[in-house]
Amino acid sequence: ATDARTKPAPGKKIDFNRPETRSVKAELAAQRNAFKQWLRKNAPKAKVTGEYDLALNPVAVQLNGASLDTLAAAPMVVHAEYEGLYYPTRDAADPDLGLIDPMAEGGNFLAGTETAGQGVEVAVIDTGIDVTHPCFDDSGYADHEQSGDKNFTNNKVIVAKVFNNKAGSRGYTPEAIQDHGTHVPGTIAGHADTPAAVDGVAIPYGVSGVAPAALLGNYNVFPGNVDNARSEDILNALEAAYADGMDVANMSLGGGSHGKQDLLTVAVDNLDMAGMVVAVAAGNSGPGHYTVESPGMAARALAAGASTVGHFVGTKVTVEGYGEFGAASGDFETVDADLTAPLGVVKDGDALSTACSALPDGSLDGEIALISRGACTFSTKIRNAQDAGALAVLVANNVAGDPTAMASDGTPDQPTVPAYMVALSTGTALLNADGASTTIGADQEYIPTPNSNIMAGFSSQGPTDVDFRVKPDVVAPGVNVLSSIPMSYCTDEESLGRGCWAFFQGTSMATPHLAGTAAVVIAEHPGWSAAQVRSAIVNTAVRDELTKYTDGMTTVNDVNITGAGLENVPNAVNAAVALDPVSVSFGAVPSGAGQTKTFTVTLTDLTGAGGEYDVSIDGAGGDVTFTLDTDSVDLSSGSATITVTMTASKGADKGDHQAWLNIGGGGSVAHAAVYVFLK
DSSP, rough: OOOOTOOOOTTTTOOOOHHHHHHHHHHHHHHHHHHHHHHHOOOOOOOOEOOOSSSOEEEEEEEEEEHHHHTTTTTTOOOOOOOOOOOOOOOOHHHHHHHHEEEEEEBBTTTTTTTTTTEEEEEEEEEEOTSSSGGGGGGTTOOOOOOOOGGGOOOSSEEEOOOOOOOOHTTTTTTOOOOOHHHHHHHHHOTTTBBOTTTTEOOSOOOOOSSSTTTEEEEESSSOOOOOOOOHHHHHHHHHHHHHSSSSSEEOOOOOSSSOHHHHHHHHHHHTTTEEEEEEEEOOOOOOOOOOOBBBOOOTEEEEEEEOSSSSEEEEEEEEEEEEEEEOOSOOOOOSSEEEEEEEEOOEETEEEEOSSSOOTTTTTTTTTEEEEEESSSHHHHHHHTTTSSSSSEEEEESSSSSOOOOOOOOOOOOSSSSEOOOHHHHHTTTTTTTTEEEEEEEEEEEEEEOOOOTTTTTTOOOTTTTTTOOOOOEEEEEEEEEOOOGGGGSHHHHHHHEEEEEEEHHHHHHHHHHHHHHHHHHOOOTTHHHHHHHHHHTTTTTTOOOOOOSSBBBOOOHHHHHOBBBHHHHHHTOEEESSSSSSSEEEEEETTEEEEEEEEEEEESSOOOEEEEEEESSOOEEEEESSOOSSSEEEEEEEEEEEEEOTTTTTEEEEEEEEEESSSGGGSEEEEEEEEEE
């Protein structure tokens, strides 16, 4: 843009076809190539992630433990700096909504706006909803018929019922005693742009539910401090929700999955066919295949996997010579004033130690210990570091992404020194920082990060047991999700003025994003069936957006981890074709049998205008192939079927084989996962 040979005249643009322009671009590329060669020799773990040559001639570098000073020392580098973070200047710049609802066509947002989900009713089968929370205030809502215990309803939360076989004898009510059931509906339908604070730290944006105008129903299956619910309690709640006219049910719950299906999964399937969308958590039993839980394994459940949101409330830790890092507190003590001491890096070979066994007496005297998460409880490892003399403890996460709040194990002998979690990348960067002067700040602040769209390691994975179907169906934000909790959990003045809020993680937090999206879609398309709404959400998800929990960089391409991909609200609202079922699964096939199997998918027009679409299969080949009976489909009559054929040659490799069914060029209209397991 500024080279004398290519700089355009006023009113003109650079002509990229001129030989002079190509020559300048080549010179700039040569400079960057020289830097990359230098980087490989001097900071081999650092990775160039981007290159530019129009407005600047820079490279973006992921440090991976290298220091900024090292990069700045390269002979061809003019300037080196940490990347900045920038955010849209939108009142409701809620980060998790930004991940699932990028600005839609025309500069409008669909999720999180005041009218999103207008008139749609969503049942929350959980631990109860605190109607006194500001994000469920019913000011401005029209009078609505309320049912159940009206001590816990208003014109926003229109139902409050309890489901437990001992409710009568123990006096259980729908009241929100536990926090989980108030967090979930805040994500579904909390008011748009609600001010929030966490631990006295003001959140710099208004928190919004996905469908703020939707109405809610409280179906409490975990009343009081009850921490488990029977299938029949849940089934009673589901049926009551359907009878009450709920359009969507959210079940952020799960249990063991054994066999092809259980009765609760059958109930979910049947209610879907009867017109109620049921969003269900896939479970928190990952990583690893065959960990999807019930009832998330139901064929017609809208099953949610979980990914990260890049933000948290924490403190800053400064390590001399290494930089500044964010740290999250939890159930353990925190510093009252800035604490400065040498860093004590506890290693096991070349890696950080988990400190699950006693450490040598005095080995951490007067130091801030750095250890790793994993293998034992946080309480155990922090106590071991304390017993070795540590003044405070930093626990590095063992999965990619941001640090999360550490929970104690509830045993009587809890550690008393301050303790925080830092990110996996921080632990890696500080492996060789033993003895470096380290300061843990006392002040907490809101810390945004770029660590979004990383699959949660705990997110349960498919395929389902016995019949080997793809699950989860789709992924939504489920790590460090900020939402409402009961007002009884907060006492500080800042929180009482703004409501009580917390960061939670789990597929429980991903599920309400899907339920809220279903409400948005139904409000826009009240004539769509539950199956069509579910397909609109699943089959328009964004592929190749999610990365592995192990490094946060490598794209996940396993359909039994990501389903169809990361949900996208505008895509769902604007869906043109629905698929039933939402994925193609051929089950388990003997590898030596040389079998051929077929699978039929029904396509339904959602536009009312019909249309002809190209159909194709990509991503498969070799010993297992997937083919179609046609290369186009005509929906002028409203619907059509296509047949997918799987052919496995004799002796084909055992294990997973997958592909993508694409509707429209490259899956531009819709796509579905195609899967077979060779045993």
